[in-house]
Amino acid sequence: MVRIINTRIAKDVVLLQLQDDETRYFESLWEIPEGVTYNSYVVIGDGGAIVVDGWKIGFEGAFVNEIRSVVDLRDVKAVVVHHMEPDHSGSLRELLSSLSSDVKVFGHPLARDMIQSFYGIKPNLTAVSDGVAVGIAGKTLRFFHTPWLHWPETIVSVLDGSVLFSCDVFGSYGIPSTPFFEDLSPADQERFLWYAKKYFANIIGKYVDWVLKNLEKLSKVASLSNIEVVAPAHGPMHRGVKTMASLYSSWAGGDAEKGKVMVLYMSMYGFIEKAVNVLLDELQKLGAKVKVYRFLDKHRSPISDMLGDAIDAEALVIAVPTYDADMFPFATLLLHVITSKIPKNKKVFVVANFGWGPIAGRRVSEMLKAAGFNVVDVIEFRGGRIEESLQRLREGAAKLLHASKQ
Amino acid sequence: MVRIINTRIAKDVVLLQLQDDETRYFESLWEIPEGVTYNSYVVIGDGGAIVVDGWKIGFEGAFVNEIRSVVDLRDVKAVVVHHMEPDHSGSLRELLSSLSSDVKVFGHPLARDMIQSFYGIKPNLTAVSDGVAVGIAGKTLRFFHTPWLHWPETIVSVLDGSVLFSCDVFGSYGIPSTPFFEDLSPADQERFLWYAKKYFANIIGKYVDWVLKNLEKLSKVASLSNIEVVAPAHGPMHRGVKTMASLYSSWAGGDAEKGKVMVLYMSMYGFIEKAVNVLLDELQKLGAKVKVYRFLDKHRSPISDMLGDAIDAEALVIAVPTYDADMFPFATLLLHVITSKIPKNKKVFVVANFGWGPIAGRRVSEMLKAAGFNVVDVIEFRGGRIEESLQRLREGAAKLLHASKQ
Structure with missing residues (x-):
């Protein structure tokens, strides 16, 4: 049975997490008895709200309802689409039809055609260029292109310099008992690092060269050391980027465990x-x-x-x-x-x-x-x-x- | 749980059937919730007994015990190896070590090296040529090479002109409630024809050209119309060869069900x-x-x-x-x-x-x-x-x- 978690994870960010223990094969391929979550975030600013990503296709109604429980839908000023795979973008049509018609959609330039071909809609898309900062709803989002992590249109964004919305990057399988990795028991932390590695191998493994390139770029331009919260689209959040960035660098670099x-x-x-x-x-x-x-x-x-x-x-x-x-x-x-x-x-x-x-x-x-x-x-x-x-x-x-x- | 059936299916032939509902993937590949049987036969003649094929590797002790319940092991004069795949040949080493040292093993010329490499033994093999008739234990077995049904060393044999030991040919998945196909209920007959077709597609499907060649040959030289009992190594026996030969000809010939x-x-x-x-x-x-x-x-x-x-x-x-x-x-x-x-x-x-x-x-x-x-x-x-x-x-x-x- 799926379960919904709706909880504040930062002063101005609410996590809307769909916990899915029904999907047996992630992407219809990967066995996940541990389940998976789809994490969406609602950013609440002085001038309104921003919806960051969404849930898997098939849960559109529940997703829109959950947003409604956090903000008045009329206050949503923008929707961010970091990645078009339908485990995140699947609610777009229903979401946009519930929001005011002038809501802005932020995404990679390639997302425009994809949204149209996936969902038959032509949203009011602002195609973000790499590194651009945008003020929305009293908040600042800075966007970075992270091509091939793991699709060509993948982007990440940083909220007010401190929260990294990383979408699939730094994500993991599994349904955590608490939103933050750091609040898990040591045994659960170990388990979730395994889920993150398994997820990396399954989903991102083909693009290890791009992982290294993108990590290098982000560490130069995105002030990663200032990031307080990593908010991925699957699995637990992380306080700071260090743990996951170092693991990604190691996995993508082909580092092996001795013996x-x-x-x-x-x-x-x-x-x-x-x-x-x-x-x-x-x-x-x-x-x-x-x-x-x-x-x-x-x-x-x-x-x-x-x-x-x-x-x-x-x-x-x-x-x-x-x-x-x-x-x-x-x-x-x-x-x-x-x-x-x-x-x-x-x-x-x-x-x-x-x-x-x-x-x-x-x-x-x-x-x-x-x-x-x-x-x-x-x-x-x-x-x-x-x-x-x-x-x-x-x-x-x-x-x-x-x-x-x- | 596996189950053993030990029953006379002709005047001079006892079926030793291991009913296996534990194997989930036949050949570690094919899903078989319906289970599978391994059929061995003991032919009892005036001059002793002949053991025809055996059970899957892993059931050696039970197999030898079961033969012992039918005949005195010292009376076994010959063992017939129609096919070397270890779901039939898997008991050979234990069987031969329980029988008298001058027991004859009949098989395809290629079987000699295979027996040695599979089981580390050098049996007293009589390599049978195609069409040869051999008198053993007061019975006559006539052997036919049926290459690529579905291995190169595959043979079949005919007992006294009336019982066709066909090994994998005409076999099927499933555990029948009674030895003969013709004694099954109409619904079960339909089910077992489906199991036979599924088995054919999975196991023999690659070699349809050889199915046609071998069928043509057998119908010329093996007096198929005189066959009273078809005794395959999997699934039910058949009274007469007509049903299965016609289905094999149809499946191998690429006949399709209309629509x-x-x-x-x-x-x-x-x-x-x-x-x-x-x-x-x-x-x-x-x-x-x-x-x-x-x-x-x-x-x-x-x-x-x-x-x-x-x-x-x-x-x-x-x-x-x-x-x-x-x-x-x-x-x-x-x-x-x-x-x-x-x-x-x-x-x-x-x-x-x-x-x-x-x-x-x-x-x-x-x-x-x-x-x-x-x-x-x-x-x-x-x-x-x-x-x-x-x-x-x-x-x-x-x-x-x-x-x-x-």
Whole structure:
């Protein structure tokens, strides 16, 4: 059941948070048993109010009602559209039809056509240029273009120099028990940093170069050190930008947790699993921190979590059976998301097997190499005959860790 | 919980059936809430017994025990290995170690290396040539090579001219309430024909040309019309080969059910769904029989069933959003299995959308065309702007049905 939180998070900012534990697959892709929130903000100034972003498409009526509980809709002077993905922009048509006709909409120049094509409306859009400051309702919003975080039209804004509305940037999955990250228990803080990393890997991971560029730009021009509140569109707010900016810089830069190995394997009848178990034993002996994701006859790991653990692993193990003279079908999806969402500065050990003809090992390693990963070894064994590969499996484990420690 | 059925299905043949409702993904791929059985057979002759195939790897002890309940293990003269996939061959090592050391193993010439590489044993294998008849234990087994149904080493055998041990061929998912298809209720018969079709599409679909070749060969040389009992390795037995042979010929030949359309769509925020709903309305008006499979934020259809309904559809609709300047990631998996498992003599209507740049439509239709499908139209719209595509959506529906009726 969805739940609505309506609470003041700063002197002049009210959080309208839709807590969604019904969506099973974020973007119809990413498993999120932890749920997700859509955070909208209402800024209240002397001269009226500003609505910042909105809720997922499908909750238009509830969203407008919630705004009404905070301000008289006639006092809303402006709507800010940081990002056009419909988990934030989905209420635009209903919202704008409830507001006075001269309400201004602020967004990236590219947002104009998108609003029209998404929702069939032509709003009174003020296309903001990068760095521009605008006075609205007695408040000042300064806008910054942050292209490809994670769409081309993405922008962020800073309210009176102190509140950063960052939209998807610095967002996370999960439904926090309290609005601010800093007010969560230490265990919950750890959990929400994991959700933020998982979200980053799933949603923003393809655009790590742009993360670095945009962070560099923002730190130069947006006086990030003066930011008191980071108000993203998903998950908890943060007091100050330091924690999240440093994590983003680290994730996007390909920093890895020392000794962390993400092991992904698919096994139909246990042969691949037998080889992976040898590797896992060896990795454990070598003190690696191993995260295992499995696609088996009774179990399927979440792809979303797999990416979350791949992004800061030092090395990956990818183990895939041959199937119908090709790689195991699920590997097409898994390799697609790994090669598009994960930094390429990782060593990968490929394990494959086959019944009557070796295919998967070559194909998987070709895909990984083409994407830029460093494939340190490919072991391809027939059936369950791992005996002659034991030495190479053990050496491979060592190679992954030692090579990555160089 | 697995369950064991041990029952005589012919004067000289005992069925040992493991009913498995625990496996969620057959081959770690195919969703089977209906479960699956592994059928082994014990042939009892005047001179001893023959064990035909076995159970899935993991049930070795139970399998050997079950044989022991039917015959004295010392009386087993031969083991027949029709197919090396470990859902049938998985008990071989334990079985052979329980039998007398001079027990003969009959299999395809290619099975020798496979047995050794799968299970680390070197059995006393008699490699059977195509069409050879062998007298064992007072019985006659005639072997036929049926390559690529669905592995290169696949064979079938005929017992005394009347019982066809067909292994995966003519098999089906599901756990029947009684051994023979013909003894099922009409509703259950219909259900098991669907399971057989789904199984065919999932497991054998890639090799339809070989299905036709092998059927033609068997009907010439194996006196199929004299077969009284078809005893496959999954699902119910059949009295006579006619029903299943005719279905296989039809499925492999690309015969389609008149007016049947399989609609597969992925939608993140409902835009694709809006377009698909227009199509569905139109298809319904035109009297089509539509099967819909969906990948949404709260729902994922079974891929196994999707293929089962695609294989005999006259036409397909495939609707995919653009995502990260590529097609929606799940489409990589779905198109992989569709292009490899489904007959290509179908018309396909591709629907795609995009937020900021059109990619999916072209990419999806290129993949389908490269595989040999006839892509009749590609509609690619921006956001939710389906208004200008309404006419083409409706025409597309008509084109799919009328063109395919020509």
